[in-house]
Amino acid sequence: MKFLAFFICVIFNFAQLFHQRNVFAKEYSKKWYKLQDLIDKITDCDKECGGVQPPLLKLRQTSRPRAICNDGSRASYYFHDARSKSWVIFIQPGWLCYDSITCLVRNNLSKGLTTSWNIAQNKTGDGVLRTEPMNSLFWKYNMVDINYCSSDLFLGNTSGRSEVGVYFRGKEILFSVLEDLITFHRMGHDHTIYFIGSSAGGIGILVNLYEIMDFFSQNGFGDVKTRVILDDAWFTEVFAFDFPCYEESPPMPCITNDTLTEAFEKWNVDVQSTCGESYEKNASWNCIFGTNALRGLNKVPLFVIQNQYDNYQMIMSKLLPFPSTEDSSGILKRMSAILDIGKKVRTEISSLDQETSGFFSMGCLNHHTLKGDYVNFPVTIKSQTLTSTLKCWLQNSNADRSVNEILTGVNDQQKRSMTDLNSRSENDVCEYRREDDCSYAQCNSQCMPLTNPSTEERSPWTPEAFINLEPQIASELGIFSTDRSAMERLSLLARKRNL
Template sequence: MMTAIRLICSLMLLVLMHYGVLGARRFRGGRNPQPRRAPPSPTYRERGDTTESFPLDFTAVEENMDNFMKQVKNLAQSLYPCSAQKLDYDMKLHFLENSSVTCNDGTPAGYYMKESLGSRRWLIFLEGGWYCFNKENCDSRYETMRRLMSSSKWPQTKTGTGILSPLPEENPHWWNAHMVLGLCLWCLSLNMCPLCSGGYAFMGSLIIQEVVKDLLTKGLDKAKVLLLAGSSAGGTGVLLNVDPVADLLERRGHTTVQVRGLADSGWFLDNKQYRSTDCHDTVSCAPTDAIRRGIKYWGGVVPERCRLAHLGEEWNCFFGYRVFPSIKSPVFVVQWLFDEAQLTVDNIHLTGQPVQEGQWRYIQNLGIELRNTLKDVPAMFAPACLSHEIITRNYWIDVQVKGTSLPRALYCWDRSFYDNSRNNKAPPKGCPVHLIDSCPWPHCNPTCPTIRDQFTGQEMNVIQFLMHMGFDVQKMAQQQGMDPSKLLGMLSSGS
């Protein structure tokens, strides 16, 4: 009975939302909505396909989304018996059917899942969380970040945020997908070692494969789109696992499932450190040294096409710009131009003291290097911000590049597959998918996330931040006889 009530509630809510969107279009455009109907996203409905349940396009109401969704919720809650039901937005814990695939300490591996009635869109998110590469720092990691290496104290439910949120006002394009959060996938989600040095198991890639197999029994076999997403080490895991996931589905006969990747903050560089130090832990170790040591300790493997391109130096495949040319599946790359994790492994530590001139130049050059590695990536979003990870943050809808938000760019990317299926190679007008900031220093983009002083925790504006970085905007503006805000504008444009 309760299941039937929830089904009725869901259907009524969807009907309200559908007619609410049409009404909003009519209100904003002052015209009958029928003559000009926006084409649906490819992941919602393609020509001749009437089985997708949610052909809704929120673009027309995105400017008033908060108010619109508030009205929809009020209407839904006012209906009996829906008013007596609490909408369940939590993802629930599931352990893998295959108990031989485990977390690092041998406890059962698993995932969190929230189903979305009738949807044929699936999103699997790979959690990040740094890494370790020998027994000493893995022991330390086990003591300080045990939830990333063991399932012994996992809660029964989790609430999704950002692109994992089921709320349209927080997640305009993917709110109605089946949400899956994969755990115990760290060490860049690529490892297949059942029992490696030090007694730890590294089975990230196997866990991903087993999660997909489990989900095939829960409706993934009827999916239209599977988006494999991840942040930080999970973002690197996307680059390494998106093709193997696609290959798994193809081998099992599910050739109609469109597998795509979304890699957030996992596009690391194997560049030279600002200051070389002995390789003792993941903070002091240069990126290439850490991966070279780790790949042996983990028993790591890499995708076959990348392995053949880097025989004898397979560690190269852990760096985005090196593995990307070998990837067949479509991948959207999200990367801060001044990634905090990259700066950390490069031995740039932003303490309470202003940075030195050499550090400032190094930071600016990092942005240039990242731009160069991203220039041939067709679908990407790269703001000039000092930060790390974005797609599960509550501010992910606020950051823009050249006037386009990340959710909007992802919508345009999805739409491009639909347009291409209709033999229309030209990208939709006003719907960009290749977005990269051109301004030259951290936080020259005014929509960047809030900066906080690492010692006091207080927020800093852009001028305070630049002074913290050793750039005296006030003094420079005074010397030039201009207002500081005008100088900031000139710097942002690269003048």
């Protein structure tokens, strides 16, 4: 009996020591972040001292020990404190890997996507992260740029190294950053958050969206206003094509139902949402598709920037590139499938909730928009620019939703009705839902060109695979040029043959 009492006493004391260690570590972390902020104020004198250098984004390490990259290095993010009540949280793009081959290729060709070693301590923000007036919509906001080094669409949560020898901890990284923003960077209950995700990062937002809202609600931040902007992250469910995978040119892995099932298993993905509950765990990869991901969250304030013929969607669907051995019949079959995808994307996006959702949907074959100079983005839709369309949506008070309102689907605040919006004078009305309704890839004359005008090089992973046809096939199809009319001609032939 005395031994048992002694043993319990020892356990109790160890528990006390462990608790004190955690309290000390947290307090130490807070003081360390305060010291970093002080250093930033001293070094960032561009506003106060009249310098021309815009404020830099500063590197921060995540506080959770489990938030690590593929190689085990501590995950990181960049942060700029503008002393604002509005936040831009940008989740980076970068595709994925899931097995020993794809992860080895990724590590060799794109090592920055698997590690945080030797990462720059400061960086200049670009696109929506630019900290100067050229970024007219967001430049005064606090900026957070979450580095993508987990290769798992920010969904993985493996306990240790996976069987392929790397860690997949993307979800842990995402939520560690959100926790740090509350604990160390003074995110407030009356603040507004703009989650912006490009490609893989956008998919990560969509699939984790319910859990993100729940995280804020559980931590007492249910009144925080939240909006989501997706940049070429709206993928549609199309795997019915019987084309073989194109394996001649890594690093992009061939994606099929089987490979997604394998990836989600190796990443140890657990989708906690209405969508996740709709599928067996080995089929939860269906939640990467926009329409599926938003089940139960149809009132989330969402703006979708999307190329209707997104080239990553085409590669994922095994429609691009055109193999060099493809005959004219095969090319027309592929083109017909590509046209079907464009139509499906238009239908899905235009069906989003009219009150809370906006979009800028281009009839182009491209990928990524917000990473560059989006303000001067050259493509317009019905004479309206991306910036003016996005600005209109940002100013639409009907799209304002708190975390709790998104979770419950109930809007407690008094809003102007859509009837009121539509009854305003013509000078006051702006449009935040714009799409190209032409029916073939590159139908907008302002789409980026399909060939590199300086090198004329052909790459199997770029759009020129559409029209750089072998002379014999081009002659058979009646296509003799590489301009936009060639794409139109090819599309018309595909529809005519109804393949």
